[in-house]
Amino acid sequence: MKEIVLSGIRATGNLHLGNYYGALRNFVRMQDDPAYDNMFFVADLHALTTNPDPEQLHANVKNILAEYLAAGLDPEKSTIFIQSDVPEVSELYLLLNMHVGIGELMRTASFKDKARKALGIKSDSDDIEKEIIGTDSNKRVNAGLLTYPTLMAVDILIQKAHKVPVGKDQEQHLELTRRFARRFNSFYGVELFPEPQNFNFGANAVKVPGLDGSGKMGKSEGNCIYLIDDEKTLRKKVMRAVTDEGPKTPNQPVSQSVENIFTLMDLACAPDVVKHYRDAYADCSIRYGDMKKQLAEDLLKITLPIRERILDIQNDDAYLARAVKIGAERARERAAATLAEAREIMGIRKFY
């Protein structure tokens, strides 16, 4: 029996280099490993927590799907689907919520962060409940945001996935998934849900830095290089990346912003190229302009072919439809079987 691997990305915008190196590139590699049965989805229901514009939501789903396929995900090798194409997920979400405590949901770090953002509160206090209740009534935190971990758990548990390749930021949600699985199993005395583990294919998880000298490349950080960026845009972004005044003494420690550029070079450039610039930094002969030009050149070799394919695939509605239709069929088959078991276990049974 192959192990089931499942992961998804929220439909909230275009994919950037952080998504590519942190997630998508590994998805593509896993497709060719016979040990795994892979499922990758576009999480459109999860995107609803921020009440997106309906046209924009649909466009985002299409973008991410096209980007998945352009980066090399293959519907013949992996099950590629849209979350909302599996309505069984929504029903199990209702059922599982009956075993989830609002307290434990309120205590998750991402909920506290996002709730405070929604309310416009800057605070480090632990009393998010008081903050929510005390806020004036025209601002609200929707219940979907609170129950986000239940939905994520259901995405995983309904497919009985063993391995979930996600970044470190998702570890707390995955821990909750395991807890909900154990709780359901022990409450009913069954072994319905396996406990999923986080999983990194090959080396350690990478954290792709931003171009603004900050820690992480991220959609909401505004510091991203997107797979869809054209040549001019990408070059401009890289040339504007934050650096410093340059080394003054040999072997001087490297500042965070310059280290970020080296980290991107490690991902995109050949090792001897990176060594050349590391040596030039050490002997103070480095010119950041040359280094950035090199980085832009090597990034373009990776992103431009993907960009070309994204543009082609975006216009190929028949291919997009075919890809997610076979994906939805496969995902639904497994989801329906798990949902039927869960209903039976919980006593939701038919008279006819």
Ligand code: AMP
């Ligand atoms: P998100 O864009 O936050 O929905 O993340 C989708 C996937 O991309 C998750 O598996 C993240 O862990 C991964 N990811 C997002 N940003 C980065 C980054 N800067 N470095 C590495 N992985 C990332």
